[in-house]
Amino acid sequence: xxxxxxxxxxGAACLAALGxxxxxxxxxxQTPNAxxxxxxxxxxxxxxxxxxxDVFLDVYLKSYRPxxxxxxxxxxxxxxxxxxxxxxxxxxxxxEAFTVTSPxxxxxxxxxxxxxLEKIASGAANLTVKVTLVSEDGKxxxxxxxxxxxKIAFSPRP
Amino acid sequence: MPTFDRRTLLQGGAALAxxxxxxxxxxxxxxxxxxxxAMSLNDPTLVSYRKAVAAMKALPANDPRNWTKQxxxxxxxxPHRNWYFLPWHRAYCVAxxxxxxxxxxxxxxxxxxxxxxxxxxxxxxxxxxxxxxxxNPLYDANRSSQTVTIPAVYVGQAKMxxxxxxxxxxxxxxxxxxxxxSTNPSWQRVGGVEGPFESGPHDHVHTTIAGDxxxxxxxxxxxxxxxxxNIDRIWDHWNSLGRSxxxxxxxxxxxxxxxxxxPSGANGTTPYNTAVSGVLNIVALGYRYTLPxxxxxTPLLLAKFINPGDPIERIKLGPIExxxxxxxxxxxxxxxxxxxxxxxKFSTAFARLNITAATAAKPAQAPGRVLLFLRxxxxxxxxxxxxxxxxxxxxxxxxTSTQDRHFAGSFTFFGVDHADHGGKPSYMLxxxxxxxxxxxxxxxxxxxxxxxxxxxxxxxxxxxxxxxxGSMDVAIF
Numbered sequence: 269x270x271x272x273x274x275x276x277x278x279g280a281a282c283l284a285a286l287g288x289x290x291x292x293x294x295x296x297x298q299t300p301n302a303x304x305x306x307x308x309x310x311x312x313x314x315x316x317x318x319x320x321x322d323v324f325l326d327v328y329l330k331s332y333r334p335x336x337x338x339x340x341x342x343x344x345x346x347x348x349x350x351x352x353x354x355x356x357x358x359x360x361x362x363x364e365a366f367t368v369t370s371p372x373x374x375x376x377x378x379x380x381x382x383x384x385l386e387k388i389a390s391g392a393a394n395l396t397v398k399v400t401l402v403s404e405d406g407k408x409x410x411x412x413x414x415x416x417x418x419k420i421a422f423s424p425r426p
Numbered sequence: 427m428p429t430f431d432r433r434t435l436l437q438g439g440a441a442l443a444x445x446x447x448x449x450x451x452x453x454x455x456x457x458x459x460x461x462x463x464a465m466s467l468n469d470p471t472l473v474s475y476r477k478a479v480a481a482m483k484a485l486p487a488n489d490p491r492n493w494t495k496q497x498x499x500x501x502x503x504x505p506h507r508n509w510y511f512l513p514w515h516r517a518y519c520v521a522x523x524x525x526x527x528x529x530x531x532x533x534x535x536x537x538x539x540x541x542x543x544x545x546x547x548x549x550x551x552x553x554x555x556x557x558x559x560x561x562n563p564l565y566d567a568n569r570s571s572q573t574v575t576i577p578a579v580y581v582g583q584a585k586m587x588x589x590x591x592x593x594x595x596x597x598x599x600x601x602x603x604x605x606x607x608s609t610n611p612s613w614q615r616v617g618g619v620e621g622p623f624e625s626g627p628h629d630h631v632h633t634t635i636a637g638d639x640x641x642x643x644x645x646x647x648x649x650x651x652x653x654x655x656n657i658d659r660i661w662d663h664w665n666s667l668g669r670s671x672x673x674x675x676x677x678x679x680x681x682x683x684x685x686x687x688x689p690s691g692a693n694g695t696t697p698y699n700t701a702v703s704g705v706l707n708i709v710a711l712g713y714r715y716t717l718p719x720x721x722x723x724t725p726l727l728l729a730k731f732i733n734p735g736d737p738i739e740r741i742k743l744g745p746i747e748x749x750x751x752x753x754x755x756x757x758x759x760x761x762x763x764x765x766x767x768x769x770x771k772f773s774t775a776f777a778r779l780n781i782t783a784a785t786a787a788k789p790a791q792a793p794g795r796v797l798l799f800l801r802x803x804x805x806x807x808x809x810x811x812x813x814x815x816x817x818x819x820x821x822x823x824x825x826t827s828t829q830d831r832h833f834a835g836s837f838t839f840f841g842v843d844h845a846d847h848g849g850k851p852s853y854m855l856x857x858x859x860x861x862x863x864x865x866x867x868x869x870x871x872x873x874x875x876x877x878x879x880x881x882x883x884x885x886x887x888x889x890x891x892x893x894x895x896g897s898m899d900v901a902i903f
Contacts, residue, residue, distance in 0.1 A: 324597070326619060339633055339640070356622060357579070361506070361629040363640040374604045374617035375507065377625050378597060380588070404634060426596050 302330070302417045304342060306409035309400040310417050316395050320385030322425040325355055327399065329375040330418035331367040332360050338410035339363065343400045344377075346384050348392055353384040359404065360415075368418065381422065457536035457713050459659070462652055463545040465538065472551050472564075474535045478526035479648050480563040490687045490695045491525050497645040503685045504642065508603045508618035509596060509677050512661050513702040515654050520711050521686035521698045522651060528689035536713060539655035542631060543586050544827040546576040552649045566647040568637035580630035583825045587882060589623045590664055590812070595672040597621045598664060602676065609680045628657055659715045662708055667812055667838050671706065678703045737901035739768040741875060748892040749879040751811060752824040756878045757898050766872045768902040769796070769861060795903045796861045798834065798877065801852040802896025805839035806888075811881035812838045813893055817860055818869060818876050826880070834860050834877075850896065857900075875900060 304310035317323045327344055334340070341359040345352040356379035360366075368375055388395065397420050403409045465472055482493040489495065505514050523537045540549055551557075552564045553573065579585065592598045600623075603616035620629075631653055633640045638647040645651065665671065672678075680702050687695040708714055743757040761769070798815070805811070816822045819832035827833070835855045864871060877900075881893045 339636060341630070341633070356625065357630070358625060359629045359633040361632045361640065362642050362644075363633055363636075371604050372616045374619075376604075376617065376619040378601070378619045378621055380592075380622065426594055426601075 304399045304401045304415045304417070306335075306340070306401050306411055306413055309398045310415065311399075312397050312417060312420050313394045314397055314420050314422060316390070316392060317385065317422045320382050320389070323381050323385055324423050324425065325379045325381040325397065326421050326423050327358070327377045327379070327397075328418040328420070329358075329368065329377075330416040331365075331414075332375075332416070333365045333412070333414040334360070334363050335410040335413040337412075339404040340401045340409050340413045340415075341404050342415055343398075343402055344379060345398045345400070346381060346388065346395050347398070348388060348390045348395060350390070352396065352398055353387055355379040355381050355384050358399075378423070456709055457534055459536045459655060459713050459715050460538055461541050461544070462538040462549045462551065463541060465551075467551055467557065470532070471536065471538055474530040474532035475526060475538070475648070476557065476563050477532075478530040478535070481529040482525070483563065491529065491689065494646065496522060496525070497643045499685060500645045501642040503614065503682075505614050506624065507600060507620045508613075508616060509599050509601060509672065510614055510680060510682075510702070511624055512599045512657070513677075513705050514614075514682055516658050516661070516705045516708075516711075517682055517686060517698070517700050519651060519654055519658055520705070520713075521688060523713070524698075525687075525689050537655045538652055539659050539715075540649065540652035541656055541659075541827075542576045542581045542627065542653075543583055544830070546578065546581060548574045548635070548649065549652070564648045566638055566649070568647075574635050576627075576631055576634050580634070581627045583827060585626060586660070587824070589626065589660070590667060591883070592622070593669055595670065598623055598669065599661070599671070600624050602674070606676055609676060611681070611683070613676075613680075614682075623657075623660070627660075628653075658708075662715055668810070678706075737903050739765045739902040741765055741900040741902075743875065743877055743898040743900070746895050746898055748894045749813070749881050751806070751881050751883050751889050751891050754816075754822050754878050754880045756876050757895075758877075759875050759900070761871075761873055761875065765902070769871055770865075795856060796858045797901045797903070798855045798857050799852065799897075799899050799901065800837075800855075800895050801898070802850040803853065804850060804892075804894035804896075806881070806891035806893060809883070809888065809891065810839050811883055811891065811893060812836050814880045814882060815855060816878040816880070817857060818864060818871060818874075819878055822878050822880050824880055824882050831863055832860075 300312050301308070302310050302312060325344070325346065339359075341357050343354055344356050344358065345354045347353060356377070358377050366373070366375065399415065399417055401409050401413055401415060460471065462472070479493065482491055482496065485492040487494065499518065503514070504518075505511055519537060523535065526537065527533055527535045551562075552566075554562055555565045555567065556562050557564075589598065596602060596618075598621055600621045601618035603613045603618045606613045606616065606618075631639075632644060635647070635649065638644055639650065639653075678701070681699065682701070683699040684697060686698040686700075688698040690696050705711060741759045741761065743759040746757045747755050749755040798817075800815075814822070814826070814836045815834040816826070816830070816832040817834050819826070819830065822830070822832070834857050837853045839851070861871065877898055879893065879895065881891075883889075883891075
């Protein structure tokens with residue numbers, strides 16, 4: 269009797285642990301991540317623009333650390349859980365580490381997002397912007413690189 | 427679009443003729459910057475460039491014209507990620523080009539450009555450590571690869587089409603510095619928002635070549651200057667499509683003082699100071715990239731403007747179907763023997779002068795001209811298109827490079843309204859050099875001339891739009 273109760277309790281504990289693990293993993297997948305490293309993209313949420321026409325995506329960087337060897341670039345894409353569409357690529361020039369500490373040091377890039385937004389047309393309130401580090405020569409991104417995104421925003425044509 | 431009475435027509439015709447004359451005289455002092463891919467290794471331009479680079483590298487370290495000193499200008503002053511990126515680098519290239527003339531002894535030296543869209547592999551002149559069994563001054567061992575090729579995703583024709591389609595200068599040329607409120611020199615290197623032209627082809631060529639090219643001392647690598655010459659050419663072409671630079675005085679009146687040197691004065695150099703407004707007219711700076719295409723508005727003006735006498739032969743092409751957006755249309759003419767003979771004299775003339783297009787330092791002038799006329803052209807019903815013209819191309823598409831040897835030129839409809847009742851525009855292209863180049867390349871023009879039109883969309887035009895040419899003819903003078 270006591271052994272059966274202990275067995276039941278152990279089973280419940282396992283189930284609870286599994287449940288907690290599942291919730292944790294799910295939460296990690298949904299938590300925005302502003303730092304891209306080889307093998308893990310930066311992912312940020314942004315409100316979907318009311319209209320896809322004449323809309324640009326502005327990506328503001330916080331810091332960059334190049335890989336000790338090789339070269340990387342950042343692929344910027346927009347999407348939903350169903351997939352994403354590339355809107356542009358960033359290659360840091362000069363290829364040196366930096367940290368933005370004042371508005372005058374701003375490092376920002378603007379990409380035309382209209383075509384991607386027209387294709388997505390998801391109706392979702394928010395979209396996911398991904399910044400993925402890839403090797404410039406098409407091979408595996410070399411280790412040691414890191415790119416931190418400060419903020420992203422859609423902007424209308426100036 | 428203006429309307430013309432007889433008096434206006436006659437005055438306008440005279441004015442156009444005068445402006446053409448003035449342009450011709452000005453052109454005599456204006457060099458043509460050419461693609462390095464059209465040059466053999468012993469092209470006079472490359473010979474001069476090697477001489478100039480070697481001379482700069484041999485100068486004392488404290489001479490402002492010293493090679494490393496010139497690269498330090500970029501390290502210390504170059505603006506990136508803001509709207510001074512294009513004009514500053516134009517001034518930088520102009521000053522450098524003048525130094526090359528002085529140090530090579532070639533007063534007609536014109537900086538070549540590397541069109542990485544048409545020719546994405548590093549030009550051969552820069553890829554070998556020796557030339558004529560001597561160290562090659564144009565070679566830099568400190569780069570990622572000796573045969574580096576720039577991927578099409580960064581510089582291909584589709585990418586460039588999207589860049590040319592951009593109409594706002596602060597996106598095409600990158601934006602104003604963040605928070606700028608004066609023309610204080612401290613704004614020169616404050617970050618703005620980098621547009622797709624700078625972040626795409628410009629940055630990626632730098633980082634793909636790597637080595638010196640991925641640092642602010644990138645001018646240490648001689649290919650840097652050809653890369654930025656191409657950036658400059660693309661800006662000039664963007665303007666030629668009817669795109670306007672910003673009129674903001676924070677941009678136009680900004681001065682680049684104490685940064686460049688001119689090869690003159692008792693000490694060999696004097697400061698070359700200029701505001702942005704001083705570098706917006708490349709002809710005034712002494713160079714151009716292509717020969718001009720003339721647009722006139724009425725047949726009468728056309729006749730007055732370009733009639734140096736009756737042509738030896740006139741070849742009518744047809745039938746001419748409407749040209750749809752992104753689709754090539756072709757107009758043909760079979761040549762009668764006298765017309766073939768008239769065209770052949772151009773290749774004969776060049777052969778007699780022992781000059782080929784590939785090795786001439788400047789375009790040699792054949793006796794006579796070959797002019798293509800496109801008359802009474804109906805623009806698209808809405809939006810605008812860049813109509814590219816090819817001669818005897820096997821099959822041009824919207825992706826065919828404008829550096830293709832069959833490319834004659836392009837025109838667009840700046841300031842022309844489809845509903846305008848003042849007359850349809852007509853265009854004239856001087857295809858003398860093109861005809862010669864094709865003949866030298868062994869392309870047969872003896873039996874037939876084909877003129878192909880490919881309208882490439884500019885913003886606002888729909889896929890169903892058409893460009894209709896009323897008539898087309900080639901005149902041989």
